[in-house]
Amino acid sequence: MTDPTTTPNMDFRTHLVAVDRHTELLLATARSLDPGSIGDPSLCPGWTRGHVLTHIARNADALLRLVTNAVTGSSEPMYDSPDARDADIEAGAGRPLAEQVTDLEASAARFAAASAGLTEEMSTVPLLARNNTKVKAGYLPFMRMREVVLHHIDLDAGFSFAEVDDEVLLALLQDTIRRLRHNPETPSMSIRTNEGDVWSIGDGRPIVSGTRAAVLAWLTRGDAAGVEGTLPTIPSLG
Structure with a gap:
């Protein structure tokens, strides 16, 4: 984890x-x-x-x-x-x-x-x-x-993100979470991947889950097809 x-x-x-x-x-x-x-x-x-x-x-x-x-x-x-x-x-x-x-x-x-x-x-x-x-x-x-x-x-x-090397997926997710944490418009949430990663922003609610590829697709491109949970609105990272 x-x-x-x-x-x-x-x-x-x-x-x-x-x-x-x-x-x-x-x-x-x-x-x-x-x-x-x-x-x-x-x-x-x-x-x-x-x-x-x-x-x-x-x-x-x-x-x-x-x-x-x-x-x-x-x-x-x-x-x-x-x-x-x-x-x-x-x-x-x-x-x-x-x-x-x-x-x-x-x-x-x-x-x-x-x-x-x-x-x-x-x-x-x-x-x-x-x-x-x-x-x-x-x-x-x-x-x-x-x-x-x-x-x-x-x-x-x-x-698709499913074709991205796993170590690259993880690095991109880590960087995305870091930038979201520094954005005051980012809502609270907890992100859990099927690969065992856990990230919390704010009070950690709601919980959003999926594969690394699916979570990255949602966070960076708004594609929520592969994630589960009550999805907050994610600010653009540019």
């Missing part, structure tokens, strides 16, 4: 391996899409599949900036501005699938090459991420892994 009230495992080397593995899964899904479906709705409100693929690519470049800051001591912003981030996603969303896949591959390769230069000494370097969020450099591989996995789901192309 696990009650991860402390910071979850953030071994950046472990997460870099997971990034590579789940990027390959994402690319396999992207390559399998019908080219005519690039404009189909995704699970992200207001976004098509093209928006999601473009966002994943631009996120790799944004996190690459932060990796470079950690390695060189520079201070480039993660994104030039919120408006510039949104404009880049909108501009790339309508591109043909083949161009999207090429961009996804190239941006992922750039991030992988740069993040290979992270060292244990650099892992504690403080950085400024999106929305003035402060993170340590060792957290960047996890941030990338989270984006790849969650937005792979958002493509709505057959990939």
